[in-house]
Amino acid sequence: MTLRDVQHLLVQASEPVGKPGNNNFTLNGAGRYFHSVFGYGLLNAGRLVTLAENRQPVAPLLTEEEKPIDIRYPTPFTQEVDFCYSCVVNNSSKCVSKLEHVTINISFQTACGKLQIVLASPDGTESVLVDLPNVSENSRYTIHLMSVQFWDEVAFGTYMLKIIGGSNKCGRTKVLSVSLILYGTNDHKAKERQCRVAKKHASNDKRVHSDTEYALIFLGGGAVVLTALMVYAYRINASRIFIIKYWTRLQRFACKRLPPSDKYELHPFRNNIGCSDLVGTRLIDSPEVQGSNPGPST
Structure with missing residues (x-):
């Protein structure tokens, strides 16, 4: 009988002490009760002898x-x-x-x-x-x-x-x-x-x-965030350009049709400018800014 034969017999012949569930014995995945101090429990000597007499060779x-x-x-x-x-x-x-x-x-x-x-x-x-x-x-x-x-x-x-x-x-x-x-x-x-x-x-x-993989994950996440911020900033800037572009077109249309005394507008993103900046004709800015209302210069 080898040492492993004895180990198998001891596990098979041992029994948990006390009522299961109230004695700190826990059930493992094979259905055997185990205690962190007492192992597989109290050895049943009679059962050990019976198992030893009818034992089968343990697999390698x-x-x-x-x-x-x-x-x-x-x-x-x-x-x-x-x-x-x-x-x-x-x-x-x-x-x-x-x-x-x-x-x-x-x-x-x-x-x-x-x-x-x-x-x-x-x-x-x-x-x-x-x-x-x-x-x-x-x-x-x-x-x-x-x-x-x-x-x-x-x-x-x-x-x-x-x-x-x-x-x-x-x-x-x-x-x-x-x-x-x-x-x-x-x-x-x-x-x-x-x-x-x-x-x-x-x-x-x-x-x-690994540490390298963590660094790559961090850099990848940073790149995603940075890209999202860039797209957001681009959208804001694109919207700004769109507004300026079409506001300017509207101003040009108005400057060509309004009387010279009214040729003054408020730009949505810059300081006040005159129609001369838009239509190519030198105009005097509006009286609200200059304090007078002269006509167009010659």
């Missing part, structure tokens, strides 16, 4: 490593990292389709304040990997975190790692690198599931929203 252990496909910052001190795992079960015997445990390899630099790291499986099961009320500032760690809370869940889909850390005083915990490793077996009965976001194949330091 398979592993799959995934890199982040998306990083988000929903709050100033929260980071959400998405991993997508997919595999064509019927075409490969190396697909991890049924989980046993998962590990997170993460390197980060802390900020002062609390630090919490939570991993959510595609079924929505959440496993708290780190929960510290206070950490020192500017400490760099590279750690390996493991969870067995997803035992027997279907492996396919999107995993979300949430890192909560930092404060207004010293900023946010900085994640330097992170990866997800799945451990499990191949089960042809497992159904393929699509990830919430499209999977992207890139290098180990891939990051969907």
Whole structure:
């Protein structure tokens, strides 16, 4: 009997303590109750012996490593990292389709304040990997975190790692690198599931929203705003030109037909001008401006 045989027997022979729902046991996606302190519960020795006598060989252990496909910052001190795992079960015997445990390899630099790291499986099961009320500032760690809370869940889909850390005083915990490793077996009965976001194949330091991409998004947004302002300004200017153009035509028409004493108008956008500026004939401006009413000069 191997170590993995014993692990499977312990999970199968354990039972939750107390009444489900009132004992801090939570149900994972495979229908197994789990406690953050007591694991899968109290071991039933009789059931363990019965299962051991009738045990079947455990399928070979398979592993799959995934890199982040998306990083988000929903709050100033929260980071959400998405991993997508997919595999064509019927075409490969190396697909991890049924989980046993998962590990997170993460390197980060802390900020002062609390630090919490939570991993959510595609079924929505959440496993708290780190929960510290206070950490020192500017400490760099590279750690390996493991969870067995997803035992027997279907492996396919999107995993979300949430890192909560930092404060207004010293900023946010900085994640330097992170990866997800799945451990499990191949089960042809497992159904393929699509990830919430499209999977992207890139290098180990891939990051969907890199600093360069953020800069390009910012510049693109600025260009759109600037273009909108230019169009708005052009419309205003075009309207201004349209009004001046047709107002001037109206003035020319009036200047040719009004008596010389009345050949004075108000321009909509400039100071008062005389008809001489419009029709090419030198005229004396109106008496309202000059204080007299002479006729046209010779």
